Amino acid sequence: MSTDSATGEANRSLASRLRSRFEGPNTIGESRGFWVGFVVAVAALAVYPAFGDGSQLSLFMVLALLGLSLSIVWGYSGVLSFGQVVFFGIGAYTFGVVSINFATPGGITAAVVAGIAGGGVSAAILGYFMFYGGVRDVYVTIITLVSTIVMHTFMAQTAGSEWAIGEAALGGFNGMPDIPVLTLGVEGASYQFMYNPFPMRVIGIGSFEISPFYYLVLLLLVGTYLGLRILVNSDYGRVMVAVREDEDRTEMFGYNVTRVKFVVFTLGGALAGLSGVLYAARNVYIDPTVFSLLFATLPVIWVSIGGRKSLLGAVVATLAVEYLRISMAGELALVLLGTLLLVTILVLPSGFVPWLHEQLVETRLGPGEAGGADAPDASSEVSD
């Protein structure tokens, strides 16, 4: 795309120039129809609290950020990590510890930053040892899996009073209650996001209350999604995909594969940390179940069902799977989840959203044209 050529730029509207930053071979959704649908979907999410349980949906959207973090690490860079919840949990615990010790608006804002940094730094440390230590593909997965189990064992035995940081007791299996409500800003100019609903009255629907936290999360989710779209469609994103497709070949082209993996892993850790901060802020509570084996594998489930090479898939599948999981509360929920996972990976290895996209593109183009070499869709994925 010749965004830098003067004549090309003059002929194109601002909107299309803006759009081209978000589009490329690495994401689905190139058409005008997609963006119209995207705006409609975001608008639907924005008015959802008027009709349904916004508090629950805000939890799902928080988890969607965790799903996105795995999508860039695994789906785009080829590093399957079972450890995203380690960074998620470290982010959540860091937020809890800092905000309990400094329960002022400025302190809580700093706790958010500390939580994100905690996720990023722990990912950087683990990533440094793994990638610069020459640990390869599947062994990375196993090390992240083992780290999760170790974190779970560790946090579960912190019940004693000696396990306290300042005023914040880690609390072992009982977790850390009394996390202050999320308030951003500095002393005097701050805004409380939790437990501070503002009443709304819409003619025809009636009056209801909406939570500022919901909109904060929605904003962060949409912003993160669009930001990651720019990233994966940038030159750096192309290198990430190249690393996923063939490490040796990418290295031969002169790219520093190790550094790319390290950087993406750290970024993924920070994003998981952000998700963890919001999770702890939403529940005003955090406990070691976030390090449990089941929770550790949930991101892998979301991302593989949605389509690991699709950011949109990660978000949609997180919302859908979590909704299913909550609404099927009961003993069969896990069986169904396992079956869903098994069937998806066996029958639709590339995931549900890319498959749906392919079907849509085929119907739009008609059966004759579909699959043609010049089909203007994104499924012409880099392959070898």
Add this chain to the structure above:
Amino acid sequence: MVNGINLALQFLDSFAFIVLAAAGLAIIFGIMGVINLAHGEFILIGAYTATLAVTQLGLPLVVAMLVGGLVTGLFGILTERVIISGAWPNYISQQTLGRDIIEPLYDRLADSMVATFGLSLILTQGARIRFGNSIDQIATPFGAISYGEFSYSTYRIVLAGVSIGLLLATYYLFTRTDFGMRARATIQDKETAQAMGVNTDRMYMLTFGFGSALAGLTGALFAPVITMQPTLGDQFLVEAFVAVVVGGPSVVLGTALSGGVLGAILATFSNLYGTFIGRIALLVAALIALRFLPDGITGFIEQLRQRRQESD
């Protein structure tokens, strides 16, 4: 002196635990390139089958344990046919749709991990629904030996003997028998093995079944000494994966050596600082091993051997 005996017994215990936990996984992962996250649940099947065979059917303990291994082996074969190679679903879809619907999971490491994790969810929850949160346990046989002021369960010493026996049997099976020869040929070079008349499809199936049977036998052997709950497989996972990664490509030798090294580390640190530090030490040892021996202990030995051959 007494502490020395303590440490030695703890070492034997850790060694047996690691070797038995890793044996089945080492075959399925090390030989076949499938990461079986349902490994813990295969152990669960073996443990539950053996326990139920004793408590419900009244079988003698040794027979019940063999039944546990056998049932898990058959379940492994079923898993291989339906999920890992997709042979049965593909046969049905060939008849009805005229095409394959499942691509085999061999050498698709990440996908095999996700698929077997789905299986593990189903099995754990299935066991919970069917049998509840725990089932009655069988008593630990053989009593205890005592020395000084301590006593130690004889059964745990027997386990160490059994683990060595199993390693030897596996070694014999893969190096001295016709089946082992064919299996290794299949794994080394599938096309050539096929050309030489080996039914590679069946070899994959049987090897997977054998690995599963070993996992089941592990569960059956540990059934008297661990709590019978649906998540019992989880406690084997860390040691199993760490041992396989540290052991490297050669299954039997790798498992034995990593069992020895990691068992010593686990026993020493657990004895001195408690179980938690023992586990942390195990993980750190694995990280260091991966950092300096990326192909595991046996990969390193192989490298040394090659270097010596070159210098001769």
